[in-house]
Amino acid sequence: MKKDFLSITSGNIPILIDFYADWCGPCKTLAPILKEVKKELGDSVKIIKIDVDKNQALATKFQVRGVPTMMLFKNNKQLWRQSGVLPKNDIITIVKSHQ
Template identity: 70%
Template sequence: MKTSFGNLTDSEIPVLIDFFATWCGPCQTLAPILEDVKKDLGENVKIVKVDVDKNQALAQKFQVRGVPTLMLFKNGKQVWRQSGVLSRADIKNVIASH
């Protein structure tokens, strides 16, 4: 089932989008960190992984130049964005602040 990106991000619950690539080493480092964040926060966050190689139009729309790039959406609006690997605590703090 494919959900439109707009429907996905139009949520009162923060939605963290992880733009990644399978060949990207830092992306592989980030994956278990995001799993831990999801375990910690449960229903208080949605985490969505977007493979930039399979979703080039979406990556272009959001001007993703490097991977990993994380974006946080709330109520359909992008409220935060950063490229690179972040710690579990940093990601949780960003989500908590929104």
């Protein structure tokens, strides 16, 4: 997964990664918000969901202790990170500030 992860985050389009779990209530709240973000920003952002239960090594590597945790990457660099649910407009503002 590590090599895959590096290839996923290597582009110069912002990649928003959502570390989530199926049992997590706030994660279920965030999912439709991220769909709206994608709809509004289109191809100017990639949004990837990573299940922490199925990708524990990756969650450990990035010290994800709570879900949901969102991270923004570009050119293999982590630009931003936040745990919890954010409103759509906040997420859009963060992504646009790193384009």
